[in-house]
Amino acid sequence: MTGTQAPQDRQVRPRKPGLSRRQKRMLSQGAQYALFVAVVVAFAASADWARLKNQFAQMDLAKQMFPDIITLALKNTVLYTLSGFVFGLVLGMVIALMRLSPVGPYRWVAGIYIEIFRGLPALLIFIFVGVAVPLAFPGTEIPGGTYGKVALALGLVSAAYMAETIRAGIQAVPKGQMEAARSLGFSHARAMVSIIVPQAFRIVIPPLTNELVLLFKDSSLVLFLGVTLEERELAKYGRDLASQTANSTPILVAGLCYLLVTVPLGFVVRRLETKAGEATR
Numbered sequence: 001m002t003g004t005q006a007p008q009d010r011q012v013r014p015r016k017p018g019l020s021r022r023q024k025r026m027l028s029q030g031a032q033y034a035l036f037v038a039v040v041v042a043f044a045a046s047a048d049w050a051r052l053k054n055q056f057a058q059m060d061l062a063k064q065m066f067p068d069i070i071t072l073a074l075k076n077t078v079l080y081t082l083s084g085f086v087f088g089l090v091l092g093m094v095i096a097l098m099r100l101s102p103v104g105p106y107r108w109v110a111g112i113y114i115e116i117f118r119g120l121p122a123l124l125i126f127i128f129v130g131v132a133v134p135l136a137f138p139g140t141e142i143p144g145g146t147y148g149k150v151a152l153a154l155g156l157v158s159a160a161y162m163a164e165t166i167r168a169g170i171q172a173v174p175k176g177q178m179e180a181a182r183s184l185g186f187s188h189a190r191a192m193v194s195i196i197v198p199q200a201f202r203i204v205i206p207p208l209t210n211e212l213v214l215l216f217k218d219s220s221l222v223l224f225l226g227v228t229l230e231e232r233e234l235a236k237y238g239r240d241l242a243s244q245t246a247n248s249t250p251i252l253v254a255g256l257c258y259l260l261v262t263v264p265l266g267f268v269v270r271r272l273e274t275k276a277g278e279a280t281r
Contacts, residue, residue, distance in 0.1 A: 093162075096166035099114070113160065117156055122221055126222070213265045234254045237250070
């Protein structure tokens with residue numbers, strides 16, 4: 001055998017025993033699933049389900065809440081949410097345009113508004129509308145009564161967030177769209193209304209829908225405005241019945257009614273986000 005010839009009797013080294021990467025990944029996932037199941041089983045075994053059922057699942061009490069919880073409480077909650085959303089959307093659009101304005105004072109006012117109302121808790125805004133406004137303007141009534149107060153309070157809170165969302169949507173529209181519109185003879189205002197804003201809204205529909213979900217939950221703060229029995233929303237309706245019956249079943253039923261609206265809206269948000277992502281590819 002020459003020096004350059006490979007030996008014919010070279011033995012193949014046996015592979016070291018061990019798991020492949022795929023096997024290790026499957027083993028890790030199996031361990032995580034097993035840990036999750038163990039935690040759930042331990043939690044379920046340690047809970048006192050009899051006491052929970054007695055306190056939160058009295059079916060006779062739950063049945064007595066219908067149909068008022070739907071025709072009164074849920075209806076009021078939806079009306080409060082929609083009124084606040086519409087007012088907030090209009091105000092947010094104005095603030096967003098002021099934020100993008102070449103006029104300095106408009107930008108300053110919009111920036112101060114956004115920073116203040118994004119930083120304050122919604123509870124303080126409701127107290128401000130219910131207490132400070134009547135003191136500042138004696139004898140002045142907000143149109144719409146409680147519904148008008150709720151629309152104002154929710155709108156002031158949501159407008160700050162919507163303004164930033166709309167501003168980001170407008171800035172996401174390619175600048176060439178405005179240049180093309182101006183070259184066709186459109187004024188800046190007409191191009192903004194007819195070309196830029198519609199495209200911006202297609203971009204910001206998912207986050208605006210998510211803001212609607214948040215407003216639906218924030219409507220529970222209406223109780224700080226001092227509503228009547230016919231103006232109660234879901235949270236106050238459930239809390240009042242829970243106090244009367246010394247049982248938490250009404251609160252659970254009210255929470256389920258919230259989920260009847262928020263879960264489908266959440267699904268809509270995810271679908272809109274998916275479609276928006278596919279459109280930008």
